[in-house]
Amino acid sequence: MNISTKTEYAVRALTELALNSADKPVSINDICKNQKLPVKYVEQLFRKLKQNGLVKSIHGAKGGYQLALEMYDISLKDIMEAVDENYVASFCNGNTKEHIYCLGLPCGFSKLWNEIKDHLEKYFDSIKLDQIVAKL
Amino acid sequence: MNISTKTEYAVRALTELALNSADKPVSINDICKNQKLPVKYVEQLFRKLKQNGLVKSIHGAKGGYQLALEMYDISLKDIMEAVDENYVASFCNGNTKEHIYCLGLPCGFSKLWNEIKDHLEKYFDSIKLDQIVAKL
DNA sequence: GGATAACATATTAAATTAGTATGAATTGGC
DNA sequence: GCCAATTCATACTAATTTAATATGTTATCC
Numbered sequence: 001m002n003i004s005t006k007t008e009y010a011v012r013a014l015t016e017l018a019l020n021s022a023d024k025p026v027s028i029n030d031i032c033k034n035q036k037l038p039v040k041y042v043e044q045l046f047r048k049l050k051q052n053g054l055v056k057s058i059h060g061a062k063g064g065y066q067l068a069l070e071m072y073d074i075s076l077k078d079i080m081e082a083v084d085e086n087y088v089a090s091f092c093n094g095n096t097k098e099h100i101y102c103l104g105l106p107c108g109f110s111k112l113w114n115e116i117k118d119h120l121e122k123y124f125d126s127i128k129l130d131q132i133v134a135k136l
Numbered sequence: 137m138n139i140s141t142k143t144e145y146a147v148r149a150l151t152e153l154a155l156n157s158a159d160k161p162v163s164i165n166d167i168c169k170n171q172k173l174p175v176k177y178v179e180q181l182f183r184k185l186k187q188n189g190l191v192k193s194i195h196g197a198k199g200g201y202q203l204a205l206e207m208y209d210i211s212l213k214d215i216m217e218a219v220d221e222n223y224v225a226s227f228c229n230g231n232t233k234e235h236i237y238c239l240g241l242p243c244g245f246s247k248l249w250n251e252i253k254d255h256l257e258k259y260f261d262s263i264k265l266d267q268i269v270a271k272l
Numbered sequence: 273g274g275a276t277a278a279c280a281t282a283t284t285a286a287a288t289t290a291g292t293a294t295g296a297a298t299t300g301g302c
Numbered sequence: 303g304c305c306a307a308t309t310c311a312t313a314c315t316a317a318t319t320t321a322a323t324a325t326g327t328t329a330t331c332c
Contacts (some may be wrong), residue, residue, distance in 0.1 A: 001137060001216065001223045001256065003249065005290070017277055026310065057223065060299025078324040080137065087137045104314065108272035109148065112263075113139065115271075119259060120137065127252075135251075136244035141321070163277060183279065196330025197276040211331055 008075075009037050010045050010083045011132065014074065017055065017067050018133050025057070025064030045083050052082035071133065078122035088120050143263035146219045149168050150210065150218050152205050152248050153191065153267050161193070161200030181260075207269065213260035224256050254259065 017029045028046060032039045046065055049055045056068040067074070080087040152167045167174045182201060185191045192204040203210070208240060216223040 001139065001143075001218070003137065003252065006139075008245075011248075014312090025308095029308080038291060040293080043309075044291095044311095048230075050309095057301085057309060059297080059309055062300055063298080063308050065309090072179075084137070109144075111271045112147075112268055116139070116263075120256075123255060123259075127248075132248055135247045161277095165277075174322060177279075180280095180322095186278095193278060195278055195328080197274095198327080199277050200329055201278085233330080234304085 004080075004084050004087070006045060006083045007033075007080050009042055009089070010049065011076070012037065013042055013045065014049070014054070014067070014079065014134055016072050017065060018129055021064070021066040025062075027064040027068050030064070040105060048082050049079070052078065054078060054082055062093055065104070067129075071130035072128045074129040075125045076127040076132070077121055078125060079129075088124075098117050140220050140223070142219045143216050143223070145171075145178055146185060146215050147212070148263060149178055149181070150172065150185070150190070150203070150215065151269055151272065153201060154207050154265055157200070157202040161198075161202050163200040166200070178190060184218050187213070188214065190218055200262040202221060203265075207266035208264045212263040212268070213257055215265075216260060219264045223254055224260075 004022055010037045013031050016034055018025055020026050028039055031037070032042055041106075046055060046057075050057055050065075050068075053068055054074055055065045057063065057065050148171045149164075149167050153162055164175055164178055167173070168178055178210055182191060182193075186193055186201075186204075189204055191201045193199065193201050199223050213254055
């Protein structure tokens with residue numbers, strides 16, 4: 001039950017964009033210099049962020065990334081989902097999507113796990129990038 | 137950001153106690169037979185649950201475990217904490233307890249991580265064993 | 273005294289996560 | 303046109319964590 005470093009790195013990187021990419025794109029290199037993050041790892045994260053429509057990119061020299069959405073339209077949940085797939089999915093020992101059976105038996109806990117999952121998703125979705133930046 | 141199997145197993149095992157250990161102790165063997173869980177693994181979990189005062193034990197033949205507290209005094213947080221130490225602690229890349237520095241730099245995110253941590257702890261503490269049993 | 277069951281610890285195995293390596297494709301500036 | 307900077311893509315390795323097993327000892331009931 002932890003925030004993964006993937007999520008942490010993504011949040012930190014997106015915060016850099018939020019602060020510096022309004023007019024010009026910012027390169028991963030610059031981001032990683034500022035935040036002391038591993039470049040190649042963060043590259044991977046950014047590809048996922050792009051696939052999920054959170055950032056847009058400009059190729060080639062002087063290229064880089066910019067936010068694709070307004071800060072208040074990017075939630076912590078969006079980030080986690082993009083970067084850390086099934087970030088809150090594998091309850092009930094991950095046996096079925098519907099959580100009706102666990103370990104081959106009808107599972108009485110699906111209700112509980114689903115409620116928790118729901119709560120967490122809503123909570124993380126309520127935290128937006130502009131709020132995160134405001135807390136810095 | 138998932139419920140560990142440790143927590144899942146512990147919840148399932150404690151539910152068994154909640155339902156069956158009111159008068160007599162219940163053995164780990166019986167619990168694991170019912171819930172199809174690995175005995176030796178669950179043994180370890182129960183030792184931690186005992187250390188944390190959630191269950192009490194009776195040695196020897198006909199022995200086993202019983203809840204040490206009322207069901208409404210055992211929260212999901214208590215269980216997670218007992219069985220899954222630092223279940224929600226390693227934010228901020230786990231570098232310092234206070235989350236004031238990250239990777240050697242003053243960390244602007246400590247506020248965020250701590251708020252999240254706080255929220256999660258309160259949430260999990262609000263879910264009590266009697267409610268879990270009621271949802272079955 | 274034998275069966276049952278908690279208690280304790282060490283070890284192995286599996287899975288996940290983090291990070292590196294290598295290289296191709298794209299673009300700006302000289 | 304070429305070179306540097308940069309995104310894009312994938313494969314691989316290393317580290318860490320988590321799950322589970324193995325091997326016992328100790329206590330208690332019958």
